[in-house]
Amino acid sequence: MNAKTADKVATVVICLFAGIIVLVLLGLLGFILFRGLSHISWDFLTSAPETIKAGGGIGPQLFNSLFLLVLTMLITIPLGLGAGIYMSQYAKPGKVTNSIRLVVEVLSSFPSIVVGLFGLLVFVNIMGIGFSLFSGALALTVFNLPLMVRITEQAMAGVPREQKEASLALGLSRWKTITSVMLPIAMPAIITGTILAAGRVFGEAAALLFTAGMSSPRLDFTDWNPLSPFSPLNPFRPAETLAVHIWKINSEGLAPDAGEIAAGASAVLVLTVLLFNFGARWFGRFMHRKFTATR
């Protein structure tokens, strides 16, 4: 086989595999949406689930997922930004930084069920927080934080050295240079990365089974006092998220329309994650245009 035919064969094989992957993805997406879309309605999105009757919704679960996302991000963003900035701008390259980086890599590649069990042990039992949104948020932080650190670190490293030097040469301190020149330049990349990370949090189930729990109290959507046990805003109540709900009704749902509910909920989940992804792309482009604007 000469080089030319080898090249042709390789091209065909690669295109074939790429095509198969795209087809599988599209098929999966199409299947989920086809099965679920017809079931989505305003009522479905807002009403509470039913245990044995048909016609239940996913309202509390959707709310739980969003609220958990916000909680997780509230913990992850400041920590991740801080650590990322430290790692990229202050830490001297050496043994310590390298081992921190290694830990970060390992953490982010942990299987989520392991993180879930770790969360059950440490946050739920040892720290005594119990099955709660807060425990769930901490568990999600375990693999979201490394991602956030890496996103920040890379975004900061991507800032042109000339920009940093220009600011330092004006007699500005390192901190002022970071906050007023480097962070604004790195921001589009950080935000895009953060939204993508958020998509992952939104779809996570395994890590939440044993931390945020598999049930919600009867939420009272008129009670917005974060301290009362039935308030949706109480971070210390157990909370079943959308992804966990799908898993649960699929495996042990008693309602006669459990199949449809799971399908509808899956479609909602997939659509939301897609929204995050497209949102991140759109936002990245928007920020890029804004920063290089030649109005």
Added chain:
Amino acid sequence: MQAPAHTRALIEIDKLNLYYGTFHALKNVSMEIPEKAITAFIGPSGCGKSTLLRTLNRMNDMIAGTRIEGKIAIGGADIYSKEVDVETLRKKVGMVFQQPNPFPKSIYDNVAYGPRLHGISGRKQLDEIVETSLRSAALWEEVKDYLKRSALSLSGGQQQRLCIARALAVEPDVLLMDEATSALDPISTLKIEELAQELKDRYTIVMVTHNMHQAARVSNQTVFFLNGEVVEYAETEKLFSTPRDQRTEDYISGRFG
């Protein structure tokens, strides 16, 4: 070697040695840089011009593994002594880089950046600083109606003058220019050279250039470097008409470099 008796020396460099790790980048460099005049550093690539320039505002501090021996005094004060605050030093010794590097902000914000972060917040005061600095950098007439526009919309030459304005806005005494025209077209280059001529009445300018004609055209004093050593420095006219060292003569007559 005797410094040309142009004006009072503002910067005195005494037996300066600089090492990047084990690499000896500056060897026993001594010179005096006169106040309110233009000093040009010339020499082939890699001979240490930028390195010396960056010791003057301590930008080399950021590079891990650099070591410095000897003394640099600006206005009589040793800039490497323990008491010196690097940020104050850099305010007094401004820098313009080879590639125009305005921030991705508006023209106004680029110039106001330094003063603002150094604590000036009055709108009027900032307006005034921006205008004066842009005027000093010969850019005001071209941009006065577009101050809110992105600095990146300017041409390369305008961007470089904006960077000069940005440096002037924090009221330095010294302006370091590292091949500030090498990325520009001939007309923009000429503008910057004229600008340097005007600025030297108020600032002490040290410029690195690859272009010997530029050094001959604009500078009052020229320093010729080779392999980290100062071969010769003298009043520009003298250095170009009657070089004392054979290597200088070879270089300026284009026999190497």
